Amino acid sequence: MEEKSMLSPPVTLLAQTDTYAFEELMNTHMPDVYRLCCWLVKDPVAAEDLTQEVFLQAYKHIGSFRGESQLGTWLYRIAVNESKRYLRSWSFRKLLYFSPSHNAFESVTARHVPDREDESILVQLEQLVHALPFRHKQIIVLYYYEDLPAECIAEILNMKVGAVYTRLHRAREALKKKAVEVGKEWI
Amino acid sequence: MDLNQRLHDLGAEKRQEALSDREQMERMKKAVQSKISHRMVNKRWMPMPVVLSLLLTCFGMWFILPSIHLDQKQLPSSTEAPTSEVSRLDTESPTLEKSKFLVLDQRFSFASDFVKWMQRYTDYEIKQVTDSPFANVFQSTDQAVLLETNKGTVHVVFFPNSGEAERVEIDEDFTVRGQITFTFTGTKLNEGAAPLHATGPTYQYSHNNLLILSSNSDFVTTFRSRFAEFDTYRSIFENFELNFSEYTYLNDLKLKKIKVTPEEIKQKPERAIFRLRSSWWANPRLKDNPFIPKVGDRTPGLFVRTGTYDDVLSIYAAADGTHHLFRLSWDHENWMWAPVEHKQKPGKTKQSSS
Numbered sequence: 001m002e003e004k005s006m007l008s009p010p011v012t013l014l015a016q017t018d019t020y021a022f023e024e025l026m027n028t029h030m031p032d033v034y035r036l037c038c039w040l041v042k043d044p045v046a047a048e049d050l051t052q053e054v055f056l057q058a059y060k061h062i063g064s065f066r067g068e069s070q071l072g073t074w075l076y077r078i079a080v081n082e083s084k085r086y087l088r089s090w091s092f093r094k095l096l097y098f099s100p101s102h103n104a105f106e107s108v109t110a111r112h113v114p115d116r117e118d119e120s121i122l123v124q125l126e127q128l129v130h131a132l133p134f135r136h137k138q139i140i141v142l143y144y145y146e147d148l149p150a151e152c153i154a155e156i157l158n159m160k161v162g163a164v165y166t167r168l169h170r171a172r173e174a175l176k177k178k179a180v181e182v183g184k185e186w187i
Numbered sequence: 188m189d190l191n192q193r194l195h196d197l198g199a200e201k202r203q204e205a206l207s208d209r210e211q212m213e214r215m216k217k218a219v220q221s222k223i224s225h226r227m228v229n230k231r232w233m234p235m236p237v238v239l240s241l242l243l244t245c246f247g248m249w250f251i252l253p254s255i256h257l258d259q260k261q262l263p264s265s266t267e268a269p270t271s272e273v274s275r276l277d278t279e280s281p282t283l284e285k286s287k288f289l290v291l292d293q294r295f296s297f298a299s300d301f302v303k304w305m306q307r308y309t310d311y312e313i314k315q316v317t318d319s320p321f322a323n324v325f326q327s328t329d330q331a332v333l334l335e336t337n338k339g340t341v342h343v344v345f346f347p348n349s350g351e352a353e354r355v356e357i358d359e360d361f362t363v364r365g366q367i368t369f370t371f372t373g374t375k376l377n378e379g380a381a382p383l384h385a386t387g388p389t390y391q392y393s394h395n396n397l398l399i400l401s402s403n404s405d406f407v408t409t410f411r412s413r414f415a416e417f418d419t420y421r422s423i424f425e426n427f428e429l430n431f432s433e434y435t436y437l438n439d440l441k442l443k444k445i446k447v448t449p450e451e452i453k454q455k456p457e458r459a460i461f462r463l464r465s466s467w468w469a470n471p472r473l474k475d476n477p478f479i480p481k482v483g484d485r486t487p488g489l490f491v492r493t494g495t496y497d498d499v500l501s502i503y504a505a506a507d508g509t510h511h512l513f514r515l516s517w518d519h520e521n522w523m524w525a526p527v528e529h530k531q532k533p534g535k536t537k538q539s540s541s
Contacts, residue, residue: 122193158390
């Protein structure tokens with residue numbers, strides 16, 4: 001992500017709503033933002049809507065972006081907030097709501113019949129991660145799936161680096177607890 | 188193999204399988220561009236009465252205000268509460284037409300400096316200041332207000348010591364649907380104060396002794412950038428050995444809302460201030476472009492010496508850490524603001540570029 005942000009259009013040009021610059025921003029960051037939204041909400045259709053909303057928000061607020069963080073970090077922050085908002089929205093919680101594509105995106109690892117024992121463990125682990133509360137899931141996704149350093153995550157979530165590590169520890173503990181609840185054991 | 192390693196393996200698998208579909212990306216891009224165009228077209232058709240109301244409301248709100256000075260050293264808590272009078276928040280110059288006053292109740296006097304700062308440095312219009320439930324949550328303070336603005340509500344808690352708010356963290360629990368609860372860590376809470384209940388996520392931002400809470404994440408984004416700007420401007424003033432309290436910040440967003448004609452400026456030269464923009468350097472009539480922005484440069488801030496209209500400073504911090512100061516003057520002949528002096532000095536700390 002750090003390499004890509006070096007290629008991002010200059011912030012000052014974006015602040016003047018340069019069309020070309022904004023298109024470059026989308027070219028550079030849209031796949032990453034979409035991927036993050038998919039991991040957080042587990043619904044590719046919803047993730048598409050959320051990704052579009054992220055860039056609309058970016059377009060709307062680019063004037064207030066002062067460059068104190070990288071553009072990618074800023075976009076990720078919007079993506080995390082929008083995903084959180086979506087998961088708490090009424091449309092997501094409706095009892096009868098069922099996205100036809102939801103199960104299709106139970107991830108390749110989930111649908112794939114594991115060849116090896118460790119693959120099976122990863123499938124189960126992914127399901128456990130998905131069952132975590134959002135505040136724990138987001139940190140697991142950002143740290144392990146996105147492979148971001150704690151400093152970057154701290155900027156995205158607007159917290160101190162120490163708090164990121166604390167939250168990570170709590171997320172892992174919550175995962176272990178969930179594993180025990182479903183009858184698994186972690187060494 | 189331990190859990191940490193398993194999670195790393197899972198992450199590696201997830202990254203491998205996540206391949207972006209080019210067609211899908213193109214489709215999403217087009218959808219975004221189409222929505223942006225649609226919003227821009229809709230904005231052009233703002234009804235005239237709304238436009239007129241906005242102009243009347245904003246007319247003269249940000250003109251020169253010699254009486255308003257912030258406590259620059261520790262923003263923004265005020266420890267000097269007026270004893271017998273209601274704190275009155277002036278939002279206009281006495282030379283201009285009558286405009287609205289935001290009357291702050293005496294018991295919220297601790298918030299007056301912050302409210303003034305917020306009205307000056309952000310584009311929020313504060314409609315009302317009332318009690319906040321967070322006044323009963325923290326052991327170390329009972330000073331908190333709820334601000335109703337044109338863009339939503341925000342709670343502000345004032346801690347007695349600088350840095351205290353930055354140790355506070357919010358801990359939310361979303362496990363039970365429809366019953367979000369949250370508490371705070373990093374500071375002692377009053378007994379029985381937590382957990383609190385919310386209908387949605389709560390966004391937090393801390394700065395020095397201020398804890399800002401809202402259900403609208405825009406406040407966090409705005410305050411974060413504005414506080415950072417404010418700190419940068421202060422450091423530039425110090426670097427050039429200027430007295431920050433002698434100058435008034437000109438909010439670009441609010442200047443843009445006020446239109447003035449050449450005839451008005453001829454009659455009242457001080458109204459030339461409303462022609463000023465932070466992008467003054469981009470005027471094509473300037474013979475030599477004095478400022479070409481680079482990646483990482485901060486947006487210039489505009490200040491006018493309080494009590495004047497033509498002693499204007501445009502300051503900014505460049506990506507390489509250099510502080511720049513342009514002194515601007517109104518050019519009546521060419522009908523524009525032009526630089527008459529430029530100074531630069533190395534900044535004290537190098538800022539990182541984006």
